[in-house]
Amino acid sequence: MDTNATRDLFERYHACWEARDPARIAELHTPDSVFHLHAGQPPARGREAIRAAAADSFALVPDLAFDLLALRVGDDFWTARMQMTGTSATGNPVAIDLADFVLVRDGAVLEKHSYVDGLAMQAAMAAA
Template sequence: MDTNATRDLFDRYHACWEARDPARIAALHTPDSIFHLHSSQPPAQGREAIRTAAAETFALVPDLTFHLLALRVGDDFWAARMTMTGTSAAGNEVAVDLADFVLVRDGEVLEKHSYVDGPAMTAALTPPS
């Protein structure tokens, strides 16, 4: 792949997350892909597990939105810095920093490693007392 093809994949993939569509997200992954949200969750491996993990994310924050702050794209990777916003299922405002590192193989996502601001995410997901 070249950088333009990787950028096109990023745009299509990001659109799936913006549409909150777990099936379309999973379809852009390789069959053996890994999606790892590095916030004390084990990695999801394979399209079905990735679809489930994405659906669980949207259940936690049904109106989840991503605001792209920075993007670097290479022939077989992208790195992005974003802010996630929305309202959690617990009713709290979500405003959490996110960094993604994604490896690409043959036009599909091979590995997606997402790093979030853990304390901010925990606060957003915790029901008010």
Template sequence: MTAATRDLFERYHAAWEARDPDRIVELHTADSVFHLHSGQTPARGRAAIREAAAGTLALVPDLTWELVALRAGEDFWVAQWKLTGTSAAGAAVDVDLADFVLVENGAVKEKHSYVDGVAMQAALAPAEAGS
């Protein structure tokens, strides 16, 4: 991993930990794509990515990320995470997630997040049932 990619990874993860959609989108290219692969359509562009990030964070307000593994190159990183917290409906969240991130000119060009859909659906089901 180059120093620049590592720095971007650290700043990007810190923005997510801070639950700050504005800081998150500042680290994306203007034409970036954010795709949470759990049934949603990809968010394209900073405004849509900000909305998607805010929505994701609202689902689990106390979300924490434990880095399990990280592999990276000059223009990408792949990270495996363990996500934990409590859903907005009060259900426990304990979910595996893998991120594949492409970097261009020092910013996130594409972020693809692959989540354990069964575990996430179970954690969010109480919120959906009450809708």
């Protein structure tokens, strides 16, 4: 892949997250892909597990949105810095810093590692 193709994949992938569509998110991963939200849970491996992990994220924050702050794209990766916002299922406001490191293979996401502000996440998910 080249940088333009990787940028296009990022745009399509980000649109799936903005649309809160777990099935479309999973389709953009390789069959052997890994999605790891580094917040204490094990990585999701394979499309079905990735679909379920994305669905779980939307259940926790039904109106989840992303403000893209910075993006760097290469031939086979992207890194992004974002802020996730919304209202948690417990009724708390969400404003969580997020950094993604994504590896790409054959036009699809091979690995997605998401690093979040753990304290902000705990506060947002706490009982109201």
